[in-house]
Amino acid sequence: MLRRWARFTVSTLVKIVYRPQVSGAHHIPATGPCIIAANHLSFSDHVFISLATRRPVVFIGKAERLTGSGLRGRLGAAFFRAIEIVPVDRDGAHRATAALDVAREVLAEGRVFGIHPEGTRSPDGRVHKGRTGVGFLALATGAPVIPCGLTGTDRVQPLGTTMPRFARFAMRFGEPMTFTGPETDPRLRRTVTDQIMREIQRLSGLEYVDRYGNKDKSAPAEPATRIGG
Template sequence: MSRIFLKATLGVLLRVLFRPRVEGAERIPQDGPVILAGNHVTFIDSMFLTLVVKRPVYFIGKSEYVTGKGIKGRLMAWFFGAVGMVPVDRDGGHGGVAALMTGRRLLEEGKAFGIYPEGTRSPDGRLYRGRTGIARLTLMTGAPVVPFAMLGTDKVQPGGRGMPRIAPVTVRIGEPLDFSRYEGMDRDRYVLRAVTDEVMSEVMRLSGQEYVDVYATKARSRQAA
C-alpha cells in the first residue's frame, strides 16, 4: 500500500517536474524473477527506476537507513520501504554474503531485483568495473539480466548531494541477457568475470559512459587521498 501511495504522490510530482522518459520498458518481463542491472551516478537513480517500471523493484540498502530514531527515523524507514529497499547490514565482514543471499531470496520469490554492479555511485560520472555478485545471482537463480542506463540523473543531483535540480531524465532499458549456458558454474571465477563484463559492456553501450577497468571504491579512495 505504501508503494502505491508513494507512486501516486511523489511519483506524480517527479513526472511533472522531470518528465522522465523510458526507452524499452517492454523488455522487462511482466512476471517472474529478473535482475535489473545498471549504472549508478546519483542517490536518486532508484527512485526514477521504480517510477518508470510498472512492476515492483526491490533493492539492497544499508540497514542504517531504516534504524533511525524519532519521527525522522520512522519517515525514512517508511520511505525506503516504499521505494523497495530491503535493509541489510553491510558493515560487517559478512555484509557482502548477506546482500547476495537476500538478492537470491527475492529472485527465488519471483521478484524483480535491482542492482548496481559497480557496488557504489560513480565518483566522476564514468562507468567502473562491475563486481561479480551479479554473475553469482543470475547463475544461482537462472534469472535473466536486463541491463539499463540512467541518463541525466547526474544533472538532477550533481555529485549525489544537495537539493535536486530540474533536468530531463531518461531510463534506457536493453534486451534481456540469458546466461543459462553457464549453469552450474557459479563458483568459476573466470565465468563470473566474463558474465559480469558482458553485463557492464551492455550498460556502457546503453549509457554512452567512458569505461574504467577499476573498481569505483578504489577510484574513490584515490580521490580522497
C-alpha cells in the first residue's frame, strides 16, 4: 500500500510540474507479460516511463542505488524500490546473464519489464543501434514488445548532470510487436532488435545512427546477447 501511494504521489507531481505529452499508453496490455523498449536520452527515462503507465514497470538498476546510506541514500533507495527498480550488480563479470535472468523472471510472473536497448544514454540526442538483449527476451519469452519513443527528457536532465530541470518532454508508445523463432539464432536476435529500434526511432522522430551509443566509437562488436541498460 505504501509503495502504491508513493508511486501515485510522485506520478501526480511529475504530471503537474512537467506536463508530459504521453500518447499510446493504451497499447500496453492490461494484464500479462510485456516488454517496454525505449530509447535512452536521460537518467530519468526509466523513472518517467514507470510513472506514466498504469501498471508498474520493472527496470534493472545499479545495486548501489538501493543500498544507500544516510538519510539521502535511504530516501533514494526507497524511491527506486517504489518504482520497481530491481538491483543487479552491473560491474560483475556475469552482469549480462544476471540481468537477462531477472528479466525472464519478471516476465514469467506476468509483469511488465522495461529496457533501453541502446544500453547507454545517447551521447548526441539521436537514436543509436540497439543491443540484442531485447531481441533475445522477445524470442525467448514470447512477450509482446511495446516500443516507446522519448523526446525532450535530455532537456530535463542533460547528460552529466544530477539535478533535473523544468522542461516538457514527450513519450509515445507504439503498437505491440510480437516475434517468434529460436532465441539461440544471433542473426534473428539482430533482426528483431533492429525492427524494434526502427519503430522506436519512428515514434521519437529523432535521427537514427547505425552504431552503438557508447563513447568509444571504436569499440568492438557486442557479445552474443547483451541486455540494454
